[in-house]
Every structure is written in C-alpha cells, then in structure tokens.
Amino acid sequence: MTTETFSTLTGSGGGVQFTTTTGAVTYNFDTLATTAQAGSFQGLTSTSFTPPTMTVEAWDAANTTFLGTLDESFGRRFQDEFSGTGSASLSMLATDTDVSLATRTLRWRIGGTYAFASKVEQRRWQTVASGEESDQTVTLSGRGIIAEWDDAVVFPYNGIDARPISDQRGFAWWSPELSTIGWPTATVIHSGVSTLSRLDPPVPDPWFTPIGYAPINDNAGADWIFSAFPPLVAIGSNLFRATFSSAAERVSIYYTASSRCRVWVDGIAIADWTTQPNEESFVTAFRATPYLSSGTHYLAIEVDVQAWTPTLPGFTRGILSAAVYGGGGRGTPYSSANRLLGTSSAWRCLFYPTVFPAPTPGKILSTLLSEAQARGALTGWSLSCTDFVDSAGQPWSDDTAQVFRVGDSLLDVLNQMSDSSIEYRARPVGKVLDVYRKSTVTVATGVSYTAGASLLSLEEDQPL
Numbered sequence: 001m002t003t004e005t006f007s008t009l010t011g012s013g014g015g016v017q018f019t020t021t022t023g024a025v026t027y028n029f030d031t032l033a034t035t036a037q038a039g040s041f042q043g044l045t046s047t048s049f050t051p052p053t054m055t056v057e058a059w060d061a062a063n064t065t066f067l068g069t070l071d072e073s074f075g076r077r078f079q080d081e082f083s084g085t086g087s088a089s090l091s092m093l094a095t096d097t098d099v100s101l102a103t104r105t106l107r108w109r110i111g112g113t114y115a116f117a118s119k120v121e122q123r124r125w126q127t128v129a130s131g132e133e134s135d136q137t138v139t140l141s142g143r144g145i146i147a148e149w150d151d152a153v154v155f156p157y158n159g160i161d162a163r164p165i166s167d168q169r170g171f172a173w174w175s176p177e178l179s180t181i182g183w184p185t186a187t188v189i190h191s192g193v194s195t196l197s198r199l200d201p202p203v204p205d206p207w208f209t210p211i212g213y214a215p216i217n218d219n220a221g222a223d224w225i226f227s228a229f230p231p232l233v234a235i236g237s238n239l240f241r242a243t244f245s246s247a248a249e250r251v252s253i254y255y256t257a258s259s260r261c262r263v264w265v266d267g268i269a270i271a272d273w274t275t276q277p278n279e280e281s282f283v284t285a286f287r288a289t290p291y292l293s294s295g296t297h298y299l300a301i302e303v304d305v306q307a308w309t310p311t312l313p314g315f316t317r318g319i320l321s322a323a324v325y326g327g328g329g330r331g332t333p334y335s336s337a338n339r340l341l342g343t344s345s346a347w348r349c350l351f352y353p354t355v356f357p358a359p360t361p362g363k364i365l366s367t368l369l370s371e372a373q374a375r376g377a378l379t380g381w382s383l384s385c386t387d388f389v390d391s392a393g394q395p396w397s398d399d400t401a402q403v404f405r406v407g408d409s410l411l412d413v414l415n416q417m418s419d420s421s422i423e424y425r426a427r428p429v430g431k432v433l434d435v436y437r438k439s440t441v442t443v444a445t446g447v448s449y450t451a452g453a454s455l456l457s458l459e460e461d462q463p464l
Contacts, residue, residue, distance in 0.1 A: 052110050052111030052112075053110075053111065054076050054108065054109070054110055055069060055070075055071075055108075055109045056069070056070045056073055056076055056090055056106055056107070056108055056109070057069050057070070057106070057107045057109065058070060058098070058101045058103040058105070058106060059104070059105040059106070059107055059117075060102070060104055060105065061104035061105060061119075062105075062379075062380050062431070063105045063107075063117060063145060063380075063429070063430055063431055064380075064430060067101045067102065067103065068098065068101050070090065070092060070098045070101075070106075071098065072092050072093060072096040072098055073090040073091065073092045073098065074090070074091055074092065075089070075090055075091045075139075076090045076108075077089060077090070078108045078115075078116045078118065080115070080116050080144065084116070084117075084144040084145070084146045084425045084426040084428075085143065085144050085146055085147070085411070086116070086118075086143070086144050087118070087141065087142070087143050087144070088106060088108060088116065088118040088141065088142060088143075088144075089139060089140065089141035089142075090106070090139070090140055091137050091138065091139045091140075092137060092138060092140075093135055093136070093137055094125065094135070094136035094137055094138050095135070095136070099138055103120050103140065104119065104120055105117055105118070105119060105120065105145060106118050106120060106140065106142070107428055107429070108428070114428035114429055115428060116144065116428055117144065117145045117426070117427075117428040117429070118142045118143060118144050118145060119142045119143060119144075119145050119147055119148065120140050120141075120142045121141065121142035121143060121147075122139075122140070122141045122142065123138055123139070123140055124138065124139045124141070125137070125138050125139075126138075126139070144426060145426050145428075145431065146411065146414075146425075146426035146433070147411070148378060148381070148431075149378065149381075149409065149410040149411040149414065149433075150409045150410075150411040150412075151377060151378075151409070152368075152372040152375075152377040152378050152409065152410045153372075153406075153407050153408060153409055153410070154169050154368065154404045154405065154406050154407060154408045154409075154410070154413065155169070155371060155375070155406065156169060156406055157169060157175070157176060157266050157267050157268075158266065158293070158295070161293065162266070162293050163248075163290070163291050163292050163293040164265055164266060164268045164270065164290045164291070164292065165268070166268045166269075166406070167405060167406050167407075168268075168403055168404065168405055168406060169267070169403070169404045169405075169406055170267050170268075170401065170402070170403040170404075171267075171358060171359045171363075171364045171367075171401060171402045171403070172267075172356070172358050172359075172401035172402075172403075173239055173300070173350070173356050173357050173358060173401075174239075174241075174264040174267060174300035174302070175264075175267035175298075175359065176266060176267055176298040177267075177359045177363055177364070177367055178357060178358065178359050180241045180348040180350075183241070183348035183349060183350050184227070184348070184349055184350075184351070185345050185346070185347070185348060185349070186225040186226065186227065186240065186320075186343070186344075186345055186346075186347040186348065186349040187225060187226055187227070187345065188223050188224070188225055188343075188344065188345055189224050189225065189226050189319060190223065190224040191223050191224075192222050192223060210256045210282055210283060210284055210285040210321075212284065212285040212287075213254060213256065213285035213321075217334050217335055218323070218334055218335050218336050218339055218342075221323045221336065221339045221342030221343075222321055222323060222342065222343070223321065223342060223343045223344055224319050224320070224321045224343065225240070225319065225320055225321070225343045225344065225345070225347055225349070226238070226318050226319040226320070226349075227318055227349045227350075227351030227352075234305060234318070234352055235305055235306055235307065236304075236305055236352040237302050237303065237304050237305070237352065237353070237356075238302070238303040238305065238318045238320075238349055238350070238351045238352065239300070239302055239303075239349065239350040239351075239353065239356070240300070240301045240302075240303065240320055240322075240347055240348070240349050241298070241299070241300050241347065241348045241349075242298075242299050242341060242343075242346065242347045242348070243296055243297065243298055243299070244296070244297055244299065244324055244340045244341035245295065245296050245297070245340070246292045246294065246295070246297055246324075246326065246340055247294050247326065248292065248293050248294040249291070249292065249326055249327065250289055250290070250291045250292075250327075251289065251290065251291075251292055251324055251325060251326055251327075251340065252287055252288075252289050252324070252325045252327075252334070253265075253270065253271075253287065253288045253289070253290070253299070253322065253323075253324050254285055254286070254287050254322060254323050254324075254325075255271075255274075255285075255286055255287075255288075255301060255320070255321070255322040255323075256274070256281055256282045256284065256285050256286060256320075256321055256322075257274070257281055257282060257301070257303045257319060257320045257321070258281070258282045258303070258305070258318065258319050259275070259281065259303075259304055259305055259306040260273050260274045260275045260276070260281045260303075260304050260306070261273070261274055261281065261301050261302060261303045261304065261320065262274070262301070262302055262304075263288060263299070263300070263301050264298075264299070264300040264301075265290055265292070265297055265298065265299055265300075266297055266298050267298070267300075270288045270290055271286065271288045273304070274286050282319070282321075299322075299324065299341065301320060301322060303318055303319070303320050305318040318351070320343060321343050322341075322342070322343050323339060323341065323342045323343070324339070324340040324341040324342075325338050325339055325340060326338045326340055355399050356399065356401070357399055358399045358400060358401045358402070360387055360388065360396035361385075361390075361396060361400075361417060361421050361422045361435060362383070362385045362386050362387045362388065362389070362390065362396055362435065363387040364402060364413075364417070365383060365385070365413075365414075365417075365433075365435060366383055366386075366387060368410055368413060369381065369383060369410075372410060378410070380430075380431045381431045381432075381433065382431065382432055382433070383432075383433050383435060384427075384432055384433065384434050384435070385434070385435040385436075390422075390435055390436045390437050390440075391434040391435055391436055391441075392436055392437075392440070392441055394436070394437050394440060396437065397437065400420050400421045402416070402417060402420075402421075404416065418438070420438070421437070421438050422435050422436065422437070422438055423435070423436045423437075423438055423439070423440070423441055424436070
C-alpha cells in the first residue's frame with residue numbers, strides 16, 4: 001500500500017483520476033463522488049486497481065445446471081451469517097429476459113470466486129413509478145441452500161414402525177450405530193446357575209439362583225460373564241453388548257449383575273439402574289418386557305462396579321447374567337426352545353473405559369443423511385467427510401454422545417452438534433456439506449453487516 005496526496009480528482013463511475021504530487025494516477029472504484037476536497041488516500045502500488053464485482057447466476061434446483069447470468073439485477077445482497085445458513089435477495093425489471101429463467105438456485109460470485117448459493121423461496125412483484133413511466137420489478141429472495149436440511153427430520157432407529165420406539169434418537173456406546181469391532185469378548189466365569197444357597201453368611205453367591213430368576217429352567221442360558229479384567233479392586237463401568245433376532249412379539253429380558261446395571265435395546269433405555277450403588281443387585285432378578293418388531297436387535301447393558309458392605313473375601317464384581325425369551329407375558333415356560341439370547345462368550349465387553357465411546361460426527365451425519373435420502377429427502381446431497389475423518393482429512397477425535405428429538409430437522413441436528421463437536425458449511429457449488437472438527441477450520445465466508453439499532457444499543461449499554 002502507498003499513500004498518495006491529491007489536490008483535485010475528476011471522473012465518475014468506475015474510473016476516477018487523481019492529480020497527485022507524482023502526476024495523474026487512475027484508480028477504479030464502483031462509485032465515487034466526481035469532486036472532492038484536497039486530502040490523501042491509500043492506494044495500491046500499481047497505477048490501476050479494479051475491485052471485484054458481485055455477479056449473480058441462475059442455476060437449477062439441483063445446483064448443477066447453469067441457466068444464465070442475471071446481468072440486469074440490482075440491489076444484490078447476501079448475508080452468510082453462519083455456515084451458509086444466511087439469506088439473499090436481488091431485484092430486476094420484470095421485462096428483462098432474466099425473469100423468464102426457471103430460477104431455483106442463485107449463485108453469488110465475487111470476482112471469479114463463488115461465495116454463496118441460495119434457494120429461491122419467494123418472488124415478490126411490485127410496480128415502480130418513475131415520472132410518467134412505470135416499470136414492474138420482481139424481487140427474488142431466499143436462504144442458503146443448506147436450508148434444504150430444514151425439510152428433513154430425525155426418524156426413530158429402524159423407521160417409524162420399529163419397536164421399541166421413543167421420542168428420542170440417541171448416538172452413544174449403546175446405540176446400534178457404534179461398532180463393537182475391536183472390543184474384547186466376554187469371559188464366562190460360571191456356567192449356569194445353581195439351586196444351592198449359602199447360609200454362612202446368609203446371602204447368596206452371585207451364581208446361585210437370584211430371587212425370581214426364570215432362566216433357572218434353562219440353565220445353559222444363564223451363564224455368568226465378566227470382562228476378564230482383574231475385578232477385585234476396580235471400581236467403574238463394564239459395557240456389555242450383544243445382538244439377537246426376534247419375531248414381532250413381546251419378549252422377556254431377565255438380567256442381574258454385580259454391583260448394579262441398566263439396559264438399552266436398539267439404543268432406547270429399557271430399564272434404569274437396578275439398585276443403589278452400594279447394594280448388590282444380583283440378589284434379585286429383574287425383568288423388562290418390551291414389544292419388539294421383527295428383525296435384529298441390539299442389547300446393551302452397563303454394569304456399574306462399586307464397593308459393597310459387608311465385604312465377601314475373594315468376591316468377584318463386574319459380573320452379568322442375562323437372557324432374552326420370546327413369548328413374554330403369555331405364561332410360556334422359559335426353556336432353550338424360546339430363548340433368543342443368553343450371556344456367553346459371544347458377548348462383547350469394554351471394561352472400565354475412561355472415556356465412553358460414541359459414533360463419530362461423520363458416522364452420525366452419514367446415517368441420518370442416508371435415512372433421509374431413502375425417504376426421498378435431501379436428494380443429491382453428499383458429505384465431504386467420512387465416518388473416520390473430517391472434510392480436511394483430520395481423524396475424528398470427539399467421543400461426544402448425541403441425543404436428538406424425533407421430529408427435529410437435520411438443520412437442528414447440525415446446529416446442536418456445532419455446539420460441541422463440529423463446524424460445517426454448504427459449498428456454493430453443487431450440494432456438498434463440509435464438516436470439520438470443531439475449532440480447527442475457519443468456515444465463515446461472505447459475511448456482511450448492516451449498521452443500525454444494534455450499534456446504538458451497544459453504545460447505550462456502555463457504563464456512564
């Protein structure tokens with residue numbers, strides 16, 4: 001940058017000639033007064049500078065087919081307040097050929113760079129009188145193309161007719177979307193249950209029959225499993241996962257653990273903690289009887305290991321026994337014939353995690369996007385991130401569980417996730433969503449501000 005001193009300036013429109021101490025120098029501006037008082041200005045070292053101009057192009061609804069440039073438009077403006085969710089508007093004469101374009105998407109270009117794209121959501125016609133003549137104009141306005149994500153909503157896991165069903169959709173260690181590949185297999189510490197009871201001390205050992213535990217009639221389905229982690233002194237959580245298949249029916253899920261446990265099916269909480277932290281829930285059996293739709297289901301049980309009084313020498317904590325039977329609520333005898341799942345070494349277990357795992361933001365968004373597209377929404381959209389890396393190629397490092405309300409828009413989902421784990425923006429070209437790890441990439445673009453009451457409010461809020 002150089003500072004030039006001038007005594008007069010002449011010209012108008014794009015070309016303005018300044019008379020400076022070094023001679024006549026021409027600078028190009030969109031608008032500038034034709035006369036000015038003497039003074040100084042800062043200019044580029046070159047003798048000619050042309051600022052980039054804003055042009056607007058019309059594209060089809062898919063944002064893939066060019067329809068034409070809106071050369072006769074005026075009042076062109078856009079505001080990209082937050083990751084492409086801003087608004088835009090322009091006006092033109094109704095007699096212009098531009099109006100006949102089947103405009104669905106507007107691309108806003110600064111110089112040779114696309115900065116923003118908006119969906120045309122409103123057309124407003126008005127008559128403007130100028131002297132004895134009058135012209136009809138049309139104003140096109142709309143929001144950023146990412147507004148389409150506001151039209152797709154969160155559905156329950158496995159669809160609207162799935163059972164169990166909830167008004168929430170969660171993504172955490174207990175949800176089906178989280179793979180257990182790499183989790184250790186559980187270890188069978190005792191096969192089946194026993195009909196014996198111990199009287200000294202007068203409490204049962206965990207592998208003796210808990211009170212009300214139906215799988216005693218199916219001894220092979222009542223194995224006790226644990227994580228194979230030394231459990232004698234450890235305090236914390238063991239996370240158990242397994243799958244089973246069911247017809248469309250009500251099932252009975254029996255479960256008991258040391259110290260206490262809680263249960264999810266298909267990512268939906270079925271049963272809360274069985275006891276208080278300092279009690280032993282294996283003394284009593286617990287049962288849940290959800291109605292399930294036909295298909296594969298995901299059972300998740302968290303076993304919370306705590307100290308217990310009185311202490312039993314050599315006592316093993318962090319153990320679980322569970323079984324799922326069909327025909328729940330019909331008085332059907334429980335046996336191997338109607339057992340759908342029992343605890344065994346086929347279960348996966350994550351023992352004493354310091355950070356509970358969760359699906360990555362990429363996995364969450366790809367799941368919701370594919371589900372929406374299967375229902376006919378968000379056609380043509382894609383993600384530039386994957387389940388494993390963000391749009392800049394950075395590995396996802398966030399293990400933040402997310403819970404959304406069924407019926408929330410996917411734009412609400414993006415905004416909620418942006419509070420904790422992501423940044424995002426829609427590309428002006430095509431229908432691509434870029435998603436990044438939070439606070440790693442600056443994605444704001446084309447921001448414009450309007451001076452107004454907000455500035456006055458800031459001034460009024462200053463202390464006296």
